[in-house]
Amino acid sequence: MNALSAAPLRPLSIKLHPRDNVAIVVNSGGLPAGTTLDEGIELVEHVPQGHKVALADVPAGGAVVRYGEVIGYAVKALPRGSWITEFLVELPSPPELEKLPLATNVPPPLPALEGYTFEGYRNPDGSVGTRNILGISTSVHCVAGVVDHVVRIIKERLLPNYPNVDGVVGLNHLYGCGVAITAPAAAVPIRTLQNLAHNPNFGGEILVVGLGCEKLTPERLMPELSADAARENILTLQDERFSGFQAMVDGILEMADARLKVLNARRRETCPASELVVGLQCGGSDAFSGVTANPAVGYAADLIVRAGGTVMFSEVTEVRDAVHLLTPRAATEEVGRALIREMAWYDAYLASGQTDRSANPSPGNKKGGLSNVVEKALGSIVKSGTAPISAVLAPGERATTRGLVFAATPASDFICGTQQLASGMTLQVFTTGRGTPYGLAAAPVVKVATRSDLANRWHDLMDLNAGRVATGEATLEEVGWELFRLILDVASGRKKPWSDVWGLHNALAVFNPAPVT
Template sequence: MTRLIESDRQQAPLILRINERDNVAIVANDGGLPAGTALDNGLQLTEWVPQGHKVALQDIAIEESIIRYGVAIGYARQPLAQGCWVHEGVMEMPASPTLDNLPMATAVLPEQSPLEGHTFMGYRNADGSTGTRNILGITTTVQCVASVLEHAVERIRREVLAEYPNVDDVVALNHTYGCGVAIDAPDAPIPIRTVRNLARNPNLGGQTMVVSLGCEKLQPDRLLSGEGFEQSDAEQWVVRLQEHEGFGEMLDAIVAMARQKLAVLNERRREPCPLSGLVVGVQCGGSDAFSGVTANPAIGHATDLLVRAGATVLFSEVTEVRDGIHLLTARAANHEVAQQLIDQMAWYDHYLAGGGVDRSANTTPGNKRGGLSNIVEKALGSIVKSGTRPISGVVPPGERVKVQGLNFAATPASDFICGTLQLAAGMNIHMFSTGRGTPYGLAMAPVLKVATRNALAQSWHDLMDINAGQVAMGEASIEEVGQQMFEAIIATASGKPTWTERWGLKNDLALFNPAPVT
């Protein structure tokens, strides 16, 4: 990354150029830079350029490529003069890359020695997984029971939880799945297996408990069938509301069953565990032009360290890697993994086309205000969270991760749906970067929040856990911030609370349900 900067870092104009091929750079200064600003490379701004937005480093002819990250992120709709503001209004977005003739497991990646000797204090589970928290999760089969369960959970927290001091929390796994869903449609298994695998999340300690209405399509025996559940789970640990007389009796039944589960969880203790017990989800939301410069590359470095130490890392968001799919298929561990990546991209292309949209629907007004002109630019900054290691596996939506190492979990880019699917995949700790700022949090796993800019880290000082904005200002390197993240993940996995945990910020679970609703 090239910094074009004058002598006084605090006052001088600062623009950031990622690749020597780039013909644009982004403005780093708070508040942007006014017209007439002179940079020490001789360039002079012809108009005001907001923070995070692009400035032309040279004259760019009509239809000529606009290059950032060394890649064409668009084409000029009009002649662009050196020093002008380059934004979405003056750009045409490139066509979506095809899924044909991609490099398949061709990348030659440098060997990196394993990182040994790292442990964290976690909770060992009978299925071989490891929890970073000790939580009672109460699963539901249908949205109809959500309000009753919320009342029960509030009562458990108020009247019961203090009796079990080794349990961190009790969580309602509520969702919007209901009987209107065509339960046997081709895509119907996605939300069902999501709910099933949420109940198997390592932070829930294997203590399955379900609240059912009684008449719903998704019966407990269907929900709890398959790997990870005993047949008796469908009967022994289910409260059916329609079998009880009145609201009070429903609550009593839920609380009584919860006490049995809490007693088991209360016997658990933290103990030293290898980092192979970590399943770290990485995600970005409220992204800006700094995401791909500061936070996400640092997360990528932390990802490399985690994989070398034996952990599993999940990176996601199909639309936010789609324009860099050639980079991913090349890094696949083998031809089979490369083909699985292609299959997930093709499925999602079809899904979007069925809704009458394409990948360009991804970018938000906030992304654009933060300097991201289109999904191509956003994707190139997002994909760097995956680091540089081989991609060992692909996790279809709602399924559980099966392969250790770096995995692509195929999810939508929606923060809440992505987080829900990563939890279903087995995530026990979350790393989330943001440029615009978001109070996003999860009830089932700790979320470490990373600010892309100093200004955000300062203004949201009691919401951001790590400040990657130091990278843009030359105050720390990507590697130094990545090392800080690696150490923070271990500390958080061992019980150190994040800001989202301190404030109790917990977004609702959001199922990905592409099946028809009747």
């Protein structure tokens, strides 16, 4: 990275790697034609903030290099000082999965980080939550309206009696019936819903509301329950004992009240940072994501791993084009093969829908300076830090290994968040350059802005400003430590992220790659 100054009028640009032949413009509003950069390069046209400028003449067909990697090929000759737009970069072929090195450059274990704790909720199964929430699972979308109705009543009438309970969440979704329940890919939504109910933030108190005629029966949703336990934990609206809607509502409220009593008796206790399970995600990414926020998150991820905790990164399509940088970091060849397995599965999934990875990025990503999914992926994976990859999870699987874990999910913010919750995530860190009010009701979401412009404009939506790295006001290490301490405070309930302050929570979006009938 070039030496930078916070002076507002000085032209600022960032070149990330010695091999790069492009840099991105830092200045708010971009830089006009005729501006001279530190490298002595004069801009031949206006270049918007976050967008790339050619540092050398690039011939037609020549490689465009950022992060020290080829992000594409010039569709025509690009003179030094020109603005390199998305239309001028041809998407390269993805890494060939069968030729990837496995566990050939496993990083040594990071030095242990001891003495860091948070105030969490210990669960009967040994997991630790960051919240004490009543979760009401549903076996089919048909009951969602009823559950929403009951949740409102619980919040108004019951929760005031249970001050130690943080809230109540209806785990509504679009699955459960009208689906090919025995299709091989149906394993994804089914295990997702099974594991969602066991997220540590729900304290092990199981309450399931079903309809009674759905394909995903409540008993299948909770296969571990005995017949007696099922009678105590499952309620179906078609049960003949209910005469009218109010009887159904009263039945759910009675079951909820019993569980609220149990949850209310719980208290936060001091837990080592090794009990953290933190999910990482990008959303509304821009060209600064891989420069400021994501590297700072990667530094904080290393701190969590050093403390013995669990960090999961995800988003297959935003890993696929940088997977060649990850398989060498796999702790074992088996882990490396699992990573390839998830990449190949998703390649086939996209092909079955007659599309490919070029459907990513979004228009906003491109407006923020990202030319294609290769550039986006290279900036995305730096969230993973430098630790060995200890495990790979298929979509909806629960994490059982500590350390750095790849949890395979789509790149969709809503689906990724839902799938990470199923994998056991109890707090999420979400980086954004374009801005989003995204949040989750079941787990706190700490949002990190990639740019100071965004952090200042959305001052009551962004929890941390990593844009200071681009202007030289802070180092990656400083922001990484700041984020780590913020994670401990939020996990302890000492601080609320803005999404929780305002109650901005997105609906769950279970990944269903199986046919709908």
